[in-house]
Amino acid sequence: xxxxxxxxxxxxxKVACIAAVFFGFVGAHKFVLGYKREGAIMALVSVAAIxxxxxxxxxxxxxxxxxxxxxxxxxxxxxFNDIYVRGQHPWF
Numbered sequence: 001x002x003x004x005x006x007x008x009x010x011x012x013x014k015v016a017c018i019a020a021v022f023f024g025f026v027g028a029h030k031f032v033l034g035y036k037r038e039g040a041i042m043a044l045v046s047v048a049a050i051x052x053x054x055x056x057x058x059x060x061x062x063x064x065x066x067x068x069x070x071x072x073x074x075x076x077x078x079x080f081n082d083i084y085v086r087g088q089h090p091w092f
Contacts, residue, residue: 013080017072024065025058029072035090 012032020029027042042061049057072080083089 012085013072013075013077016084017069020065020069020072024069025062027065029065029068030090033084033090038090 016029016032019032023029025042025046027039027046030036030039030042042065046058046061049055049061072084075083
């Protein structure tokens with residue numbers, strides 16, 4: 001059971017990293033980690049910024065997603081699990 005738990009956390013970290021790099025502007029990595037409210041906020045702000053032709057705001061949300069990808073990449077599996085999976089730390 002412990003191996004399965006470690007695999008799940010490692011897999012979740014990798015998927016969250018990839019989602020943050022490619023789809024961070026819509027908060028995909030937040031949904032992967034189970035942060036539905038934060039993911040919805042990022043998605044709504046991005047879509048609203050694009051529809052209202054506010055590229056600076058859309059770019060800012062994309063930068064936040066990209067920055068979170070680097071934070072996730074920089075953490076080892078245990079620290080990632082403690083902070084984002086068990087600790088429920090939704091932003092940075």
